[in-house]
Amino acid sequence: MSTSGAAAGGISVDAVLALLDLAAKGRPDEHDVVAGALAAEQLDAAAVSQVGQRVRELQGSMARLNRRDQELSALFSCARELAALHDVDELITGLVHRAHGLAGTDVTYLSEFDEETRELRVRSTAGAVAAAFQQLRVPPHTGLASKVVESRAPQWTSHYEQLHDVPHADSIDIAVRAEGLVSILGVPLIAGEQVLGVLFAANRSEHTFSPEEVALLSAFADNVAVVLQTTRLLAQARDSAAETQRAYAELAQHVEAMERAGQVHEELTEAVLRGGGAIDVARTLSAALERPVVIVDENHALLASSDGGAAAVLDSSPVRSALAASRQSARCTLLDPSVGDFRAAVAVLAGDLVLGGLLIGDGAVELGAVEQRTIERAAQITALLTLKQDAVRYAEDRVRGELLNDVLSPDVRRHSDLERRLRARRVRPEDLRTVVIAVLAPEHRRAALRAAHALAATAGLAGEVEGIVTLVVPEADPREVAAAVRDRVRAAAGIDEVLTVAGRPAGTIGELSARFAAVRDCSRILTALGVDAAAADADEYAPYTSMFAREPDGAHQFIDRMIGPVLRWDVERGTDLQATLRHFVDCNASPVRTARLMGVHTNTVLQRIDRITHLLGGSWREPEPFFRISVAVRLQALRSRSAA
Secondary structure, X not given: OOHHHHHOOOOOHHHXXXXXXXXXXXXXXXXXXXXXXXXXXXXXXXXXXXXXXXHHHHHHHHHHHHHHHHHHHHHHHHHHHHHHOOOHHHHHHHXXXXXXXXXXXXXXXXXXXXXOOOOEEEEEEEOOOOHHHHOOEEOOOXXXXXXXXXXXXXXEEOOHHHOOOOOOOHHHHHHHHHHOOOEEEEEEEEEOOEEEEXXXXXXXXXXXXXXXHHHHHHHHHHHHHHHHHHHHHHHHHHHHHHHHHHHHHHHHHHHHHHHHHHHHHHHHHHHHHOOOOHHHHHHHHHHHHOOOXXXXXXXXXXXXXXXXXXXXXOOOHHHHHHHHHHHHHOOOEEEEEEEOOEEXXXXXXXXXXXXXXXXXXXXXXXXXXXHHHHHHHHHHHHHHHHHHHHHHHHHHHHHHHHHHHHHHOOXXXXXXXXXXXXXXXXXXXXXXXXXXXXXXXXXXXXXXXXXXXXXXXXXXXXXEEOOEEEEEEOOOOHHHHHHHHHHHHHHHHOOOOOEEEEOOOOOOHHHHHHHHHHHHHHHHHHHHOOOOOEEEEHHHHHHHHHHHOOOOOHHHHHHHHHHHHHHHHHHHHOXXXXXXXXXXXXXXXXXXXXXXHHOOOHHHHHHHHHHHHHHHOOOOOOHHHHHHHHHHHHHHHHHHHHHO
């Protein structure tokens, strides 16, 4: 107190309490309020002024203490929220609402700074009502927000429309007007050297922000920045921990898959060494992958199945496409979408030679990179097994093929000691009766040979003679044998264009050479006529074979020379004189029988015969020309059936 007050004996207790109440209010008051509280005291004007100044100082100190209390309270609340929350968006929303209550403005919002795009994006708002404002993006170097980021210091305006020292953008101005904001204060959120964003407090009326308001929001922004940075670091730590766990899990799965692959490789290698087959590969791979496995040959026929069953879609178009893609890449091909129960396919290759394919079914073990490499190794092992079995079979087939060539050779010198050699291969000479050949495209000959060897495995011989797939079997009926061989080869090669020809049974081994020549010559005649899918008895075509064996293509010339005018007449006029000619030949040149067979009047037949006579000449019905024409007619019928 002043000395004058002391000389007067001090002031009353009521005056002291009143002054303490004024100081505790925490906000400066006018001088006359203090003077009113001291009106009853005996103090001069100087003492009253001195007391008023001291009270205002105390009020300022109390205001700062209150503000610090609010800041600490907000900080502690943020710390509690940080400890309790794991969701960053929810934490930011809580911080913005706390800043809203602390600043006491109409709208409070937080814009997050994007380091890549340099944009500021409104992340959370409190008090905002316009949807456009809540989704606002501020481009770089634009608006009050960018000025805060670039200056790293608080920026404010009491009237946004009159803010001319920063670039404006229509999208920002429209959003601000939609929200009705007039005065705006923005403070940066800084963590170390990094600007995380901007915290804004705004009013919908003109307002001049006091230094205390700027300081209060800045202090809270510092707390928010710490909380945000801590939250981000915690989130990154959690993400890193989760990523580490995922990496450990993937590593464990990879190690497990590698161990499983090593075990499979070891078991498959053992299968090769002990002479195992495709079924061993299928079962071993199936046990490792916990998936069914099917192995097919190059024609998609079933070779082995891990569960012993057969699949209905082995030869489907998607399976063929998947195996074709695998052949191109030499890698496992995943089927997307799956085909039936199959999820993956890999071709079995030996260089450019296609030996078949592996089809993998559905199961629990994921087909990752290691599993796919394991499937590819299994395909390689399958190729080795197939080649090994083919080599063994080829060696045996080569011996039996040499025997077959000796049996069918016209050189009698190759027949010496033949019976002993046959019995050494467990072939009884008396079982070698009927010769059958199969004619088909070269690319299918390997499959045809495999089928032929299977047919002749128990009794007979099979192999290639003069480049033709040939069998000698015990069966006696040529037509039945030809049909059986045709059906088996069709199934093995996966095609319909198979021509098989069988000869009549031989009485002795010495007759087999002539039988082979007969069926070979017959096949050449049929092939020349375009017959590529039939089961024929060579004896039925013996006359034609005798006539054209040396020059099979001469059959076409013979037909044209004998009945060419009739055929051309039919083509040019759309008639069918050749049908009448064929029936006339079959009826031994009887017009009456021909008319009855064709279901027409005899005069009609006679008129057609006259037309044929005009085309072929008057002597065509004499014995020798008629015989030749009869042969040509039957050859044409054979050629026509093939074309149909």
